[in-house]
Amino acid sequence: MLKFEEILTKEDLIDYFEGKDFKTIEVDNGIEKNSNQNEYSRIEELKAKINNSLRTMSDDKKTILKSDAHFSQTIFEQLQYFPRRELTDIRFWQYIGLKYLQNYIWSRWEKSVKINTPLKNNEKIKIIKSTNKDDEDKWSSITTRFLGGTSLKSLTSRHAISRLFWPHHILEDHDLVKLCFEKQDIAVAVFERQYGMHPEAAKSFIKNISKKHTGLEKKNIQQEAKKLNRYFATINADYLDQNSIKKLIFA
C-alpha cells in the first residue's frame, strides 16, 4: 500500500488530474500484528464495496447525502487495521481518495455530478478551478474533500474519506455513528472541535444533544458545542465519563 511522499496542494490537484505522477512511499501496513489480510486487497475490497453501494443507490442526490453512516461503517471495517500513525497522515487519505475512491467523492460532494457518473479529467479540472470576473482563482469547495488540510479537523471533519473513518473510530458504535451523521450539524459541531478527540465527550454530546434540543436546530447545536468547549477550559475532559459530561450539557 502506498501514500504520497508529499502533501498535495491545490495546484498539485490540478496537475494530478492533468496526469502528472506524484512520488509515493510505502505505508506501514500493520499486517503482522492485526490481520492476515493483504493490504492491497483491503483497499481494493473497499473500493469495490463503495462502488457497489453507489451502483445500487437511487439517482436522488439526497440518498448519498444521507448515507454517511453506511459508508463510515464500510470504510472503518476495511481500514481499521492500519497503524494509527498512518491513519493520521493526510498523505495516506489523499492517496486513497484520489487513487481508489474518487468516484465516491465526486458523487457525494459535487452537486453537478450525478451519482456514479465518471468524469473526464478536463471536466474535473473545470469544476475544481475557475476564475471570476477579476481573473482571480476560484477554487471549488470539493478541493478540501480531496486534500483535507494540515489541522486536526482536516482528518475528523474535512477530508471526504477520513471524516467518515475517524468518527467511527472515536465513537466505537454504529448506532452512535448513525446519530452523529443523521444531522450533519452534529458531526460538524463535535468533530471540528478539540473535544471531538475525547471519546467520552463526543459520545455524550451526540447521545444527549437530541434529548435537550429535540428539533436539533443548527443554532442550538452550535451553542451547546460552544458551551461544552468552554467548560473544557477549566475542566479536564479526559478524566470525565459520559455521565459527568451529560451533567455539563444539561447544566
Add this chain to the structure above:
Amino acid sequence: MPDIFYQHKILEKTIDLIITPSNIDLKFSGNILDFYKDEKKEELKLDASAKVSDIYSVLPNEYKDQPEYLDLLLLVKSTKSIFRKCYILEKKGNIFKTTLNLNKRDWRNEVEISALLTLKKDIKEQNGYASNRGTKLGWSSSYKIYFDEPEEKSGGASMELKWESFSGPKLSWLNEYYNEDVYTLDISRGNKMPKIYLNSDIDNHLRSLIEEKSTRSSRKTSSRDLIFQTIFNSIFTQLLTDSLIDLHNNVQEHERSGSDKEVVIETAWDELVEWKKKMIENYSHKILPSSRKKDALENLKEKIYDDKDAISEISRKILNIAQNSSDYNTQKVFTDHARLLLREEKK
C-alpha cells in the same frame, strides 16, 4: 500554566514532574526527547514521578488533608495523532508515580506530556474553591517527545541569511532579469522558514560595507545600518503581508464551509504554517496598537473574520508597522545617518 483567570483556587507552585526513559540510551535534552532519531527502537517506556507542594491548598477547609478528593493525572496528548489519554498517578508517600509505553506505530510528530491536579469528586460549592469533578487545579510544565523530525524549530527560529550568486543555478528564477539585485527573499519553501539571500556578485565595496562588524559610530557603520534597515523593512513587509493574506484566505475558505465563527478562526489559524503564526503572534500588537498586548492576537483574528476590509486596512499601514517593528526604529536610524553626514559637512 495556561493564561486563564480561574475563579477557583489553584496551586500556587507548578507541579514538579520528572520523566525519564527506562532505557538508559535515551535522554531528554531539557524537556525534549527526539525519539525519531533512534530508528531501531519501536517502543518508548517512560517513568514519571511528580511532587506537589501544598497539595491541599486547593480544597476548602472541611476537605483538607483528604487525598480521596484529589487525583494527580499524567496527560498524554498529540493533536497530530488525534489521541489523548490520561493516567492516574499512584501516590507513594510524598511522590506520585506511573509508567507508560508509547509505540512508534501509534504516534506522529509531537507528543506532549504533563501532570495535572484535578478534583476527584463533586464537592459542596464554596466560594473561591472548585466544586466540579474534573476541575483543573494545578499544572506541571510539559515534556515533548518528537516521533518525527520537527519541520522547523518551534519558536525563536531565526531566518537564515546566505551569500549566493543571483546568476547561479540555486536562484535560477533570478538569473534572467534580476541577477544584479542586492537581496532577495525565498518565501516559497512550503512549511520551512523563508531564506534571505544576498547577491555574492555585488560590488566588493558594497559587500565589505555590509559585512562590516564594527559597532563604533562612523560614516561607514551608519551607512551599513541604513542598508540593513532598508533590507529589513522590505523583507519584514513581505513576510507579514504573506502571513496575513494566508490567514485571511484560510478564514474565507473555512467560512464557506458553514462552520461557526469560533471554529472558522481556530481552523484558519491551525492551518497556517508555524513561521506565519509566529510572525502574526509576535507583531499583532504592532498591527493593532490600541489593543492590550495580551489581547492583540485574538482581536486581530476576530477582526479578520468580522471585517472584510480588515486586510486592506492593515495593508495601508504595513510599511509603517515595519518601520516600527525592528529593534532599531527606522526613523532613528535614518535620522542618525542624516545628522552624522550633515555634521561632517559643516566641519
